[in-house]
Amino acid sequence: MSERSERPTGTEPPDGVDSATKAFVVHRNLLFTVAYEMLGSAADAEDVLQETWFRWAGVDLDAVREQRAYLVRIVTRQALDRLRVLGRRKESYVGQWLPEPLLTTPDVAEDVELAESVSMAMLLVLETLAPTERAVFVLREVFGLDYDEIAEAVEKSPAAVRQIAHRARAHVAARRPRGSVSQAENRAAFHAFRQAVETGDLQCLVDVLAPDVVALADGGGVKRALLHPIVGIDRVARLLAVGWYKQGVERSVEPVEVNGGPGLLVRINGEIDGVLAVRIENGLVTGLYHVRNPEKLSRVERETTVSR
Numbered sequence: 001m002s003e004r005s006e007r008p009t010g011t012e013p014p015d016g017v018d019s020a021t022k023a024f025v026v027h028r029n030l031l032f033t034v035a036y037e038m039l040g041s042a043a044d045a046e047d048v049l050q051e052t053w054f055r056w057a058g059v060d061l062d063a064v065r066e067q068r069a070y071l072v073r074i075v076t077r078q079a080l081d082r083l084r085v086l087g088r089r090k091e092s093y094v095g096q097w098l099p100e101p102l103l104t105t106p107d108v109a110e111d112v113e114l115a116e117s118v119s120m121a122m123l124l125v126l127e128t129l130a131p132t133e134r135a136v137f138v139l140r141e142v143f144g145l146d147y148d149e150i151a152e153a154v155e156k157s158p159a160a161v162r163q164i165a166h167r168a169r170a171h172v173a174a175r176r177p178r179g180s181v182s183q184a185e186n187r188a189a190f191h192a193f194r195q196a197v198e199t200g201d202l203q204c205l206v207d208v209l210a211p212d213v214v215a216l217a218d219g220g221g222v223k224r225a226l227l228h229p230i231v232g233i234d235r236v237a238r239l240l241a242v243g244w245y246k247q248g249v250e251r252s253v254e255p256v257e258v259n260g261g262p263g264l265l266v267r268i269n270g271e272i273d274g275v276l277a278v279r280i281e282n283g284l285v286t287g288l289y290h291v292r293n294p295e296k297l298s299r300v301e302r303e304t305t306v307s308r
Helices: 019-039 042-057 067-090 106-110 112-118 120-126 131-142 147-154 158-173 183-199 202-208 233-241
Strands: 209-218 251-258 261-268 271-281 284-291
Touching: 019 042, 019 067, 019 112, 019 120, 019 131, 042 067, 067 131, 067 147, 106 112, 106 251, 112 120, 112 131, 120 131, 120 271, 120 284, 131 147, 131 158, 147 158, 183 202, 183 251, 183 261, 183 271, 183 284, 202 209, 202 233, 209 233, 251 271
Parallel strands: 209 284
Antiparallel strands: 251 261, 261 271, 271 284
């Protein structure tokens, strides 16, 4: 078992509870992260955790050799079931679908692999995988489970899991975000972007955007949003410079950590209107992910702990 198997920091079981509850509390952040990375939805991840707890509470702990692996197996199977349901739900989704954003703790950004795995850009890449491929990739590449453990979780043979992992790895490698420069340079680029957005300075926006920058927005059919991706400096810069979607409103932005990276909490007339996750690579903004769907904003007023 790799170092990733250690107890998530900051998670301590309460006193005076039974062994099953203690084990679940110790691994809860890990289980939530597994479910979230598979589903792209915090609400559905919480539902999966609830189902996992119900099943875990009925397990004979004396027969469990490795509690963490057993819990991961339960949560993976529940997430796979939920993922197939979500796939049908997304077929009728109005407009562009984006993952549910999380306000993450600052330390997540320090774990480069974890931060990338929960980023909006990576979650969208994972959306292009088949359910089992997604589960195998997440469990192997992010959480470092061995093939035998993954095989039990997805109910496949270890040999089949190796083939699935190879296929998923190649698929993600062809689509994953590019490499990045230092955190200091990225912070400087984000600061410049934030100032440009606040002032509507078109030239400053042009200077900080990558040539192939992509802007996506999710209103869920409830809030006005882009129906299709906007690509390119000129189009994205003009979109931002004219105030996005509304004119004549009091708009403010607050820098926050979103899914392990920089983002802006957007308020209109003092009320939370959405979250803008910002992807920065090589000192330029390459991706903007604007979530306005009210049903996806429950996790933007408090930090959510994710862990490996």
